[in-house]
Amino acid sequence: MPLSDADALATIRIKNLRLRTYIGIKEDEIQNQQDIVINVVLKYPADRAVAFNQIDEALNYRTITKKLIQHVEQGRFALLERLTRELLDLVMEHQQVLWAQVEVDKPHALRFSDSVSITLSAKRDLE
Template sequence: MDNALNYKNICKKIIQHVEAGKFLLLEKLTSDVLGICIDHSWVRYAKVTIDKPHALRFADSVSLTLSYEADNDTVRGEF
């Protein structure tokens, strides 16, 4: 159990990081959160989507999704 992936700890790290930081770019925040998610060596795949409501006039939201695949060691993004 000591080496198990603990989702509660990951969530706490994300909350602490977001509350402590000031992010000018959605890309930076999304990348940081993905980095926290894949920090454990057991994570083989992770996908993070962050929305910023009302970021643009006449738009409900702007969002960015980044995903990581350990098998390919790749990060992919989509707006």
């Protein structure tokens, strides 16, 4: 029984990508790198990848992850919102991505809290 296009819409999850960067507005945050945790969920039509079983037909999540790592490690960010948006934009640069959500956690940002996170999403207009 062949898959329909709807059945071949793949969800890729990049879970708990742990990196260090300059993030924040306090003097010690500007001077010292901090841990962040990134989670990405994206959807793309995987019908050709399923049909041909070839890497060239699939969305290369390794390439996306490398771009995210490079951007985070080379950047300086005042706000989680800005960092999250920039990472979402990097994911959406890939034309195969129809929808994406990026969450960035800043562990220990608040006293008595495990972390603070920002989540942003985007959807490609197909018209």
